[in-house]
Amino acid sequence: MNVLILLATILFILMAVVGGKKGIKSFIALLLNFAVVIATVLMMNDPNANPILLTLVACGIISAISLFYINEINSKTKMAFLATIITSLLLLTFIFFITEKSMIYGFSEEESDSLTIFSSRIGIDFVKVATSVIIMSTIGAIVDTAISITSPMREIHEQNPDITRKDLFMSGIRIGRDILGTSSNTLFFAFFGGYMGLIIWFKDLSYSMGEIVNSKVFSEEMITILTAGIGVALVIPIAAAITAYHLVSFKHSKE
Structure with a gap:
């Protein structure tokens, strides 16, 4: 986690220095898009939801x-x-x-061994x-x-x-x-x-x-x-x- 925070901090500093105000907005947009992806994946867990x-x-x-x-x-x-x-x-x-x-x-054949303990009927x-x-x-x-x-x-x-x-x-x-x-x-x-x-x-x-x-x-x-x-x-x-x-x-x- 410390490595992720460090890399994110370096990225933010570089984007702010090189891109200025737009660079900061780009970094915030990256975080917002990440939040959208996570929220979408979580909502797909609902069996009644349409993933597409x-x-x-x-x-x-x-x-x-x-x-x-x-x-x-x-x-x-x-x-x-x-x-x-x-x-x-x-x-x-x-x-x-x-x-x-x-x-x-x-799941692929290469992934099947690690998934044998889980149910595939989700x-x-x-x-x-x-x-x-x-x-x-x-x-x-x-x-x-x-x-x-x-x-x-x-x-x-x-x-x-x-x-x-x-x-x-x-x-x-x-x-x-x-x-x-x-x-x-x-x-x-x-x-x-x-x-x-x-x-x-x-x-x-x-x-x-x-x-x-x-x-x-x-x-x-x-x-x-x-x-x-x-x-x-x-x-x-x-x-x-x-x-x-x-x-x-x-x-x-x-x-």
């Missing part, structure tokens, strides 16, 4: 905190929030389908829980990409008010292409960084490459990463289209 609905509400709150609390309510955060919600809803059905067909829900739909986990895992990357698209697009429009909607949209797409590569690499290496111990364990158990790829615990994380990548790729044209339409239409309405 709870997760969607939580993602909406997390997006609002990350966008509106840190960057205030303005055109770029409104468009980023709308793009995030639309992308999440589009991914929902796809994630549920993939989760059910791939059968990655529940009255919760593990398909919905697995879907919720993937949705929650993708929301951060989607929000980050959305604001990274809408913010420079607004700056481009302010510097060039006469830009056409098509040119502004294409500017957003070009920005998104640069973000897409780095975001995909971040998601990919975050998996291998967090699961390096698991990969070493696979090696010690002499798992073949086929056994590694087909293991539930590996497949679950890879599906999460790939789904997050799909979400990042989807939010780029959605955010660019919404922002271009809003900024150009708003300009015309003022005229």
